Amino acid sequence: GGKWTYTGPHGEHHWSKQYPFCGGTFQSPIDIQTQLLSFDPTLRPIELQNYNLSANEQLTLGNNGHSVLLSLPGKMFISNLPHRYSAAQLHLHWGSSHLPVGSEHTVNGRQFAAEMHVVHFNSDNYPNVSMAADKSDGLAVLGVLIEIGEFNSAFDHILKYINGIKYRDDRVQISAFNIRSLLPVRLDEYYRYDGSLTTPPCYPSVLWTLFKSPISISLQQFQALATAIYSSHQQARPPVPMHSNFRTRQSTDSRVVLCSFQR
Ligand SMILES: NS(=O)(=O)c1c(F)c(F)c(S(=O)(=O)CCO)c(N[C@H]2CCCc3ccccc32)c1F
Numbered sequence: 270g271g272k273w274t275y276t277g278p279h280g281e282h283h284w285s286k287q288y289p290f291c292g293g294t295f296q297s298p299i300d301i302q303t304q305l306l307s308f309d310p311t312l313r314p315i316e317l318q319n320y321n322l323s324a325n326e327q328l329t330l331g332n333n334g335h336s337v338l339l340s341l342p343g344k345m346f347i348s349n350l351p352h353r354y355s356a357a358q359l360h361l362h363w364g365s366s367h368l369p370v371g372s373e374h375t376v377n378g379r380q381f382a383a384e385m386h387v388v389h390f391n392s393d394n395y396p397n398v399s400m401a402a403d404k405s406d407g408l409a410v411l412g413v414l415i416e417i418g419e420f421n422s423a424f425d426h427i428l429k430y431i432n433g434i435k436y437r438d439d440r441v442q443i444s445a446f447n448i449r450s451l452l453p454v455r456l457d458e459y460y461r462y463d464g465s466l467t468t469p470p471c472y473p474s475v476l477w478t479l480f481k482s483p484i485s486i487s488l489q490q491f492q493a494l495a496t497a498i499y500s501s502h503q504q505a506r507p508p509v510p511m512h513s514n515f516r517t518r519q520s521t522d523s524r525v526v527l528c529s530f531q532r
């Protein structure tokens with residue numbers, strides 16, 4: 270992406286100068302206020318197809334200067350949305366080793382340690398994620414809140430390679446695994462609202478599904494993520510550590526957040 274950052278002169282309060290949608294409506298992330306949720310019985314459990322990738326497939330794990338991204342094959346898709354939404358990539362947002370709060374969405378003001386986003390695009394209507402990214406029905410992102418607790422062996426499929434992608438534009442090939450294992454057990458309990466990309470260009474093109482149940486990773490796993498990665502190229506001086514790569518919560522305006530569960 271461009272030269273936008275999360276802090277400093279190119280930080281989020283300046284994004285709208287170069288990326289006008291960032292100053293627009295339907296922005297993400299937001300604070301989920303559970304007292305204001307509207308239960309919608311038509312919100313069925315999320316159905317995922319072909320998430321169980323085999324170990325002899327390879328995926329590209331990369332550092333694009335803004336996040337750690339894992340490329341995903343288009344054969345993975347969500348099957349019970351208004352269109353088929355095929356997987357493109359997953360990436361992470363996290364805090365820092367001194368301040369382990371870095372989720373983008375918050376729940377009743379609570380910010381979690383980190384957040385994972387699985388980006389899908391409407392493959393019924395568009396040939397790829399870049400063509401879909403600025404269309405109102407273009408993207409569907411699954412959000413998973415991450416808290417610090419038990420060691421997460423599924424997450425280690427990614428974190429064990431973290432030292433191979435320390436610098437911007439580093440990429441490594443990793444063995445694929447069951448991407449479903451990164452998600453919470455309960456795919457039937459989630460928040461749903463219309464929002465945007467949380468990075469420039471901030472297109473209001475995302476159907477957000479944020480699972481109610483957080484997953485946990487261990488403190489050691491979190492520290493590895495929070496301390497191993499740089500936004501700068503390997504030869505750049507000084508090195509710029511990548512942490513706290515989250516956008517602050519945006520106004521909900523007149524949007525109503527739906528939920529798939531009661532109580
Ligand atoms: N939080 S978020 O909104 O889900 C989110 C990010 F946070 C994030 F950093 C990225 S990025 O790494 O591509 C940085 C630049 O957009 C994306 N990219 C998406 C949307 C933009 C177009 C595009 C094209 C190909 C692949 C992925 C994407 C993103 F969607």
Ligand SMILES: [Zn+2]
Nearest residue numbers: 360362386467
């Ligand atoms: Zn994201």
